[in-house]
Amino acid sequence: MSTQLLSTKKQAILQQGTVIxxxxxxxxxxxxxxxxNQRQLTQYYLTSGAGGVAVGVHxxxxxxxxxxxxxYEKVLALAAEEIVKSxxxxxxxxxxxxxxxxxxxxxxxxxxxxxxxxxGLLSMGNLQDKTEAQILDRTRAIAEIxxxxxxxxQPSVGGRIFSYxxxxxxxxxxxxxxxxxxxxxxxxxLDMVRAVCHSKRNEEITLYTGNDDNIVAxxxxxxxxxxxxxxxxxxxxxGLLGHWAVWTQAAVRLFEEIKACRNSDYxxxxxLLTKGVAVTDMNAAIFDPAHSFxxxxxxxxxxxxxxxxxxxxxxxxxxEKLSDGQAEEISxxxxxxxxLTDDEFVxxxxxxxxxx
Numbered sequence: 001m002s003t004q005l006l007s008t009k010k011q012a013i014l015q016q017g018t019v020i021x022x023x024x025x026x027x028x029x030x031x032x033x034x035x036x037n038q039r040q041l042t043q044y045y046l047t048s049g050a051g052g053v054a055v056g057v058h059x060x061x062x063x064x065x066x067x068x069x070x071x072y073e074k075v076l077a078l079a080a081e082e083i084v085k086s087x088x089x090x091x092x093x094x095x096x097x098x099x100x101x102x103x104x105x106x107x108x109x110x111x112x113x114x115x116x117x118x119x120g121l122l123s124m125g126n127l128q129d130k131t132e133a134q135i136l137d138r139t140r141a142i143a144e145i146x147x148x149x150x151x152x153x154q155p156s157v158g159g160r161i162f163s164y165x166x167x168x169x170x171x172x173x174x175x176x177x178x179x180x181x182x183x184x185x186x187x188x189x190l191d192m193v194r195a196v197c198h199s200k201r202n203e204e205i206t207l208y209t210g211n212d213d214n215i216v217a218x219x220x221x222x223x224x225x226x227x228x229x230x231x232x233x234x235x236x237x238x239g240l241l242g243h244w245a246v247w248t249q250a251a252v253r254l255f256e257e258i259k260a261c262r263n264s265d266y267x268x269x270x271x272l273l274t275k276g277v278a279v280t281d282m283n284a285a286i287f288d289p290a291h292s293f294x295x296x297x298x299x300x301x302x303x304x305x306x307x308x309x310x311x312x313x314x315x316x317x318x319x320e321k322l323s324d325g326q327a328e329e330i331s332x333x334x335x336x337x338x339x340l341t342d343d344e345f346v347x348x349x350x351x352x353x354x355x356x
Contacts, residue, residue, distance in 0.1 A: 004146040006177060010093050010118055014178060015206045017219075017237030018051025019255050020095060021244040022059035023079060024300055025071070027314040033071055035078065037310055040353065042082040044309060047349055048342070049252035051238070052093030054121055055079045056108075058157065059242045059300060062099060062125070063316040073111050080115040089116075095149055095240065099123045101130070102138045109145040121149040121180065121240070125158035132166040136173070143175035149240070150179035151210070152192055156293055161188060167195035171205055180240045181218075182210025190223075197225045197232040209236040212243040212283045216276025219258045220269060235262075242296070243283050246303040249342035254279070278337045285329035288322075295323040302330055307346040 006014065023045070026037035045053045055076055056064065064071040076096055083089045096112030098105050098120040109120050122142055127135055142148055150170060153159025161183070170176065179196065181189045189211060196205050209218035218236045225232050244251045254275070261269055286303060288295035298321055301313035313322065334341055 003144055003175060004113060005175070006118055006147045007090075009090060011177070013051055013091060014093060015237065017206070017208075017255075017259070018093070019049070019238065019244055019248070019252050020052040020054055020093065020208070020240040021045050021050055021248050021251075022057045022240065022242045023053050023055045023075075024245050024297070024304065024310075025060045025064065025075065025316070026310055027312070027316070029312060029314060031314050031316060031318070033074065034311060038075065038078050039082050041304070041309060042079045043086075043353070044346070044349060045248055046082065046086045046088065046092065048248040048345070050244070050248055051091075052095060052240075053079060053083075054095040054097060054240055056112075057095075057097035057121055057123075058125075058153075059245050059297060060097065061297060061316050062158075065099065065104075066316075069316060072108065073115075076112060076115050076117065080117065084116070093118050095119045095121050097121050097123060098142060099125065101127070102141050105138060105142055106145065109142050113146055117146070119147045119149045119177065120145075121151050123151050123153060124160065124162070125153045128160055132162060136166070136169050139170060139176065140173055143173050146175075148173070148176045149208075150176055152179065152181045152183050152188065154182055154184045156184075157296070159183070162192075164191045164195050167192045168198055171196045171199035171201055174201075176201075176205060178206045178208055180208045180210040181236070182212070184211055184213050189218075193223045193234055194225060197223065197234050198227055202232060202234065206238075207234055207236045209239045210241060212241055212287060213280055213289070214276075215239060215241065215243065215279050215283070216254070216258065216272055219255070220261065220266070220272060220276075242300060243279075243286065245300050246286065247282075247341045249345040250340050254340070275340075278340060282333040282337060282340060285326065285333045288326055291323040291326075295321065295326045298322045299326060299330065302327065306330075307343060308350050309346060
């Protein structure tokens, strides 16, 4: 099998930065796939102005891979079909979540390729029994198949802390094109960014924020390091975020504001940083850090349910429910920050779908 490369056009989109929502899983009351809702969610992301979508990731629920569920290939196929039907597949980046030890990850990468996915978001979750060297070998194996989107996953949802040396070697791997930073931690984020800057491939790797607790500040911050007598600058160009699975059209609007600020030598940055606090407040309601993120996925589902994009908030695990007080918190932030929601857009989108 020859190594897949990212097209020049899509590489430009990736490097310029874009909005990539992490796709949820639509179920019915019997906790079986609701195919119509699943397709509708993909259509929503395509219509919202997002530049890509990530499927088979944490927000899609890792349990889709369990033999008794067996939905991994199905959800990848459904999203891929909708992307092709949209007619914008040449300018829309499709990212497939890839998990597990090396044999499983290789198999998932091959499935993703079969369905036309551009990149693999390589999860580092649940690999606590592997050394950093073994995880780097796993990354090289996937990079030989398709472009890799690295993923620094926070420990509270199955990730682990990696060393600076790990990220330096990770960044040096050919066909690693982007890294999503989601440790929800400033020190660990800095370690990864500094390592990328010191890599000989620093210009080839694009950084994306996955720090849902710090979205706006991440996208506004410049990192500068003196390396070999010259200044190396990096920043998070875009985001691949579970938070952007909801209110996506508003997220696109906000991202355009951030890009305009960056392009105007950071004019009006103070107002954006204040708006960033509101975004973090909204994220806290959805992601449920007050209860160690237990209600994270149900929180995403609840927003989509209220808008009419999902029938219910069911998860594959019946124990995954909203935490006590979480519904009230979601109501509070929706009332407090209506400008960061996209209810009107969703209503129009659904009305068009009904009449189509």
